[in-house]
Amino acid sequence: MMLFGHRVAPQLSDAFGGILAVLALATLIGLALKIVVRAESARTTIDNLNARIRTWWVLCLVFALTLVVGQVGSLVLFGLISFLALREYITLVATRRADHHTLFWAFFIFTPLQYYLLSLGWSGFVIVIPVYAFLFLLAVMALAGDTQSFLERAAKIQWGLMICVYCLSYAPALYMLDIPGYGPDAKLLLYLVIVDQASDVLQYVWGKLLGRHKIAATVSPNKTWEGFIGGILSATAIGTALWWMTPFTPLVSAAISLLIALLGFAGGLVLSAIKRDRGVKDYGTIVAGHGGILDRMDSLIFAAPVFFHVVRFFYALK
C-alpha cells in the first residue's frame, strides 16, 4: 500500500486497521456507558474513560503518521516524547540552583545527541548515556561547586536521563535491527507498542471490572491482582495473535509478549513509586485523561530496552 509516497508494509496497515476497529468499538462502549449508567458515583470514572478514549484516537493517529514517514518520523516523535518526559520528571524532583548547567547539558546536549546517534544507525548509542553522560554530568556538577546532597542530586538527574531518554530511545532503535528475511521497518516497533499499551489498558479494564486485592497499596492504589493477571494474560493473547507481523513463531511471540507485559507492569510500578515519593498522582496534564507523558510511557520505559536486546540476541545479525 502507498501513502503520501511511502510504501507501507501490508502487515502495518492490517495492524492499524485492527487498532482503529478496537478504538471504534471502545468509543461505542464509552458512549453506551455514558447513556446507560446514571449513578453519580460512576460518572467521574466514565467521563475519564471517555476522555482517555478520545486521547487514544489522537495518540494513534500521530503514531501512525510517524510510522508512515519511517525511521526519521519515529526518531522525531520519540525524541520529543523524551524531552517532554524529562521536563515532567525534572519538574517533579527537587533540584537545586547549582544544577542549572547540569540540566542544560541533559536537556539540550545529551537528549538530542542520543537520537542523533540513532539516526546515524550507530550501535554505540547504547553506551553514550550510561558511560559518557554518567561521568561527564558528575564533573559538571562538581564544577558548579555545591556539595549539598551531591550524590542524591546526581542520581536524580542521571536517573532522569536513563528512564526518559535512554530507555525510551530503545523503541525507535528497533529500526536498526538487521533481521534476515524481515525488512528493517516499523513492524517491530508497532508490535512492541501494541502489546505494551494493550497490557496497560487491559490491566486498567480488568482492574476496574474485577479488582479487589491490591498488589502494592502503598505504591499504586489502582494495581490489583485481578487487573494484573487479567491484563497480562490478555495482552499475551493479543501478542500471540500478532505473530504474523514479527519474525517470531506463535509460541515465541507468546513468550515475548508475556515478557513485554511483565516488564510494562514493573515500569508502571516503579514510576508510580517515584510519584508517591513526591506526593503527586500524575506526572502532568499534557495527555488529556491520562495525566502526563510519563504516566503513559511508564511501561514502555522498562519494556523497550529488554525487548530490543532479546530480539537482537536471538534474531539480529549484529
Added chain:
Amino acid sequence: MNLAPLAGVVAGGARLISGVQVSWRDGRPLWPQSVFFANHTSHLDFVVLWSSLPKRIRAKTRPVAAQDYWDRGLRRALAVDVFKAILVPRGHGEKSETNARDTIDRIVAEMGERYSLIIFPEGTRGTGEAVAPFKSGLYYLCLRKPGVALVPAYIENLNRILPKGEFLPVPFISRITFGPASRIEPSESKQHFLARMRDALCALQPR
C-alpha cells in the same frame, strides 16, 4: 514604534518554554480594572504571567517594570514597545517623598479607566522560596484607585527555568495560580494592607 502585535507571538513562545499550567482559585476573572500582583523570581515572570491571562484581559493589561533594568536597547523594545510596560524608577535606599508620588501619579495616569496592571511588589527578584515583604507602592496606588480588584498570582518554577544570573533557560513545567480578588478597605493602615496582600499571595503556595 508599535510592536504590540508581537506580544502574542512572544507570549506563545514563553508558554511553550515554560509549559505553564494556569489555575484560577476563584473562577475566571471578569473584573473591570485589576492589579495582578505576583512573587518575582525570574525575568520571564511578567511575560509568562501576561500570556496566561485570558485574551480579553491581556489586551488591557500592562506590566510595571523597573526602569534601571528594562530601559536599555532590546530589553526596552521588548518591555515598552511590545508589552506597553510602564517603566518606573526603583527606590534604592531612601527615596524622596515627591519622587515616589510622581511615580504613582504616572502609573495612575497611564492606567486611566482602561488598563489593568501586573506588578511585583517585592520590588526585586527573590530566590523563589520565600516571598519578601512588599514595598509600599501597592498601598499608595490603591489609595489613589481604591476601586481596582487586587488579584494575587503565585508563580512557581520560573526561577528554575531562568534563575537570577543565568542566560540559558532549562525547561521546567511552571505553574501560575491566581487567587480570589479583594480590594483595599476604607481606612486600612498601610502595614495591615501590605501584610494582608502578602498573606493572600503566600496562601497560594503549594503545600
